[in-house]
Structures are given as C-alpha cells and as structure tokens.
Amino acid sequence: MATYISGPVRVTVPATSANLGPGFDAFGLALSMRDTLVAEVADGGLRIEVRGAGADDVPRDESHLVVRSMRAAFAAMGAEPPGLALRCNNVIPHGRGLGSSSAAIVAGVSLARALVAGGQLLLDDEALFQLAADIEGHPDNVAPAFYGGFVISGREGDEWYAVSAGVDPRVSAVVFVPPTPVETKVARGLLPDLVAHADAAANSGRAALLVAALAGRPEHLLVATRDYLHQEQREPAMPESLALMHALRADGVAAVISGAGPTVLAFTGRSAPDLTTRAPQGWACHALDIEPTGVVVGE
Ligand code: HSE
Numbered sequence: 452m453a454t455y456i457s458g459p460v461r462v463t464v465p466a467t468s469a470n471l472g473p474g475f476d477a478f479g480l481a482l483s484m485r486d487t488l489v490a491e492v493a494d495g496g497l498r499i500e501v502r503g504a505g506a507d508d509v510p511r512d513e514s515h516l517v518v519r520s521m522r523a524a525f526a527a528m529g530a531e532p533p534g535l536a537l538r539c540n541n542v543i544p545h546g547r548g549l550g551s552s553s554a555a556i557v558a559g560v561s562l563a564r565a566l567v568a569g570g571q572l573l574l575d576d577e578a579l580f581q582l583a584a585d586i587e588g589h590p591d592n593v594a595p596a597f598y599g600g601f602v603i604s605g606r607e608g609d610e611w612y613a614v615s616a617g618v619d620p621r622v623s624a625v626v627f628v629p630p631t632p633v634e635t636k637v638a639r640g641l642l643p644d645l646v647a648h649a650d651a652a653a654n655s656g657r658a659a660l661l662v663a664a665l666a667g668r669p670e671h672l673l674v675a676t677r678d679y680l681h682q683e684q685r686e687p688a689m690p691e692s693l694a695l696m697h698a699l700r701a702d703g704v705a706a707v708i709s710g711a712g713p714t715v716l717a718f719t720g721r722s723a724p725d726l727t728t729r730a731p732q733g734w735a736c737h738a739l740d741i742e743p744t745g746v747v748v749g750e
Pocket of ligand 1: 469470475476477589591592635638639681710711
C-alpha cells in the first residue's frame with residue numbers, strides 16, 4: 452500500500468504554444484507564464500480552490516482536469532489517497548491556444564507523483580510524460596510543459612516521443628490573446644482530410660527551416676513560420692486572429708496562430724519594436740520569454 456508525504460506539495464508549470472506555424476501537432480514552445488498549484492493528501496473528501504483564469508468555469512469535483520490527472524497518476528502507482536485538497540492559481544488563459552489543459556495535466560500527474568513516498572521510483576520522468584500525453588491525446592503542448600524550451604514531439608507505435616531542440620537566446624515572443632475562446636475540437640473540425648502534395652512538401656520545408664531558425668538563425672523566422680496546413684483553414688473560427696497575423700507578417704513580423712488558436716504569437720527579438728500597440732481593442736497582450744524550464748515541483 453502506498454504511503455504519502457505529509458504536508459502540501461507545490462508545482463509551477465508553463466504556458467505553451469504549439470504548432471508555431473508549420474509544425475502542426477509536433478512543435479511546442481514553453482513560455483514565461485506559469486500556473487501554480489498546491490496539493491495535499493487529506494483524511495477524506497475532495498476540496499478544490501481555483502483562482503485566476505477559468506475560475507468561473509472549471510468544475511470543483513472529480514471532473515476537474517487536474518484531479519483527473521492526479522487520479523490517473525495515483526492509479527499508475529497503485530495509490531488511492533483517502534482525500535485530496537487542491538489549490539490552483541491560474542495565470543494561463545483558458546481555451547486560447549496557450550496550453551492551459553496540458554499545464555493542468557502535467558501539473559496534476561507531477562503533484563500526484565510528488566505526494567507518494569518514493570513516487571519517482573514508481574513513475575520515472577519518461578513514464579510520467581507518457582501518461583500526461585495519453586491523457587491529453589496529443590503531445591505538442593504536454594512535451595514543452597513537461598520539459599521546457601522548444602520540443603518536437605509525436606507518436607511512434609505505442610509510444611510518444613519528445614526531443615528538445617535549441618532556441619537562440621535572441622528569440623522572445625509577444626502573445627495577443629483575444630477575449631473569447633475557441634474550442635480545439637471546433638478548430639480541428641475545420642481541417643480538411645486531404646492536402647495537396649505541393650502544400651505538404653512546402654510545409655515540410657518550412658518546418659525544417661523553423662528548427663534551424665529557432666536554433667540560431669532567427670533572421671529566417673518570418674519565412675520559416677509560413678504554414679500550409681491549418682491556419683488559413685481555421686479562419687472561419689477566428690477571423691480577427693488571422694487578420695492580425697497577416698497584418699503583422701506583412702510588416703515583417705514572424706506571427707503565427709498559437710496552437711489551435713485563437714491567440715496570435717509573434718516572434719520578436721530583444722531590440723524589436725514594441726508590438727504591444729498592435730493588440731486589437733479588448734485583447735490582452737504579453738511580452739514573454741522562451742521558458743527553458745518545464746514543470747517544477749516543490750519550489
Ligand atoms: N496542435 C493542436 C492543433 C493543438 O492545432 O489542433 C495543440 O495540441
């Protein structure tokens with residue numbers, strides 16, 4: 452039977468941006484915006500407090516995504532705590548393409564492992580990442596939330612893979628967050644079953660170029676972030692985002708739709724002009740660094 456550590460455990464986990472233009476369902480980047488969660492094993496019951504982003508919308512029961520993820524990790528360790536208390540301080544906007552659900556999942560599995568005595572021996576990092584990606588169903592946000600930085604991820608057979616790649620220290624980002632969410636399911640529903648061979652070929656070339664551009668050739672970011680597979684196709688669900696992305700790109704700024712949208716992410720450098728003035732009325736705008744560190748437990 453599992454034993455639990457006494458006292459609360461705290462984790463922080465970063466926001467993430469998936470796709471980055473041509474890296475559909477494969478590329479993900481951690482950003483310097485973090486949710487903080489604290490959990491504790493209790494004598495009984497389930498108590499959930501949520502502050503910040505999504506506080507008015509998320510359930511306070513077993514269906515809460517952090518709790519579901521904790522339960523999955525406890526089960527994988529053969530543990531069933533008598534009760535749980537969870538506090539979430541959410542900063543990552545919900546339903547905007549900045550990885551809030553992956554952050555919740557990665558935080559949940561990490562909290563559960565940290566609460567079980569010897570948890571690291573029962574679930575190593577690789578197993579924890581596999582579990583988190585299984586829960587999310589795709590790894591492109593989970594991987595950078597877990598490992599930090601820029602991660603290329605996917606599935607081979609029964610396993611998820613995640614490979615970290617370099618990011619030039621000159622690269623940073625501005626995110627433009629619209630006031631209303633778009634469900635990933637809706638955004639995915641707009642994608643065609645088939646794409647033209649020429650588009651697939653062009654997209655592959657841009658994705659490869661983007662790896663090199665991020666690693667040390669940021670002058671190529673504008674060309675490298677051109678996508679052929681999903682951004683234009685999603686315009687009906689997020690016309691203002693596409694309009695902003697096109698306006699920024701016309702001015703030479705490497706702007707993309709963040710994940711399934713509707714946030715727009717623009718790559719910038721430290722000496723780049725202030726882009727915050729480009730945010731449409733009612734949108735939030737954050738200048739962020741690329742976050743080298745993924746989930747952090749116990750600090
Ligand atoms: N890559 C996904 C999509 C979103 O664009 O639908 C993040 O997992």
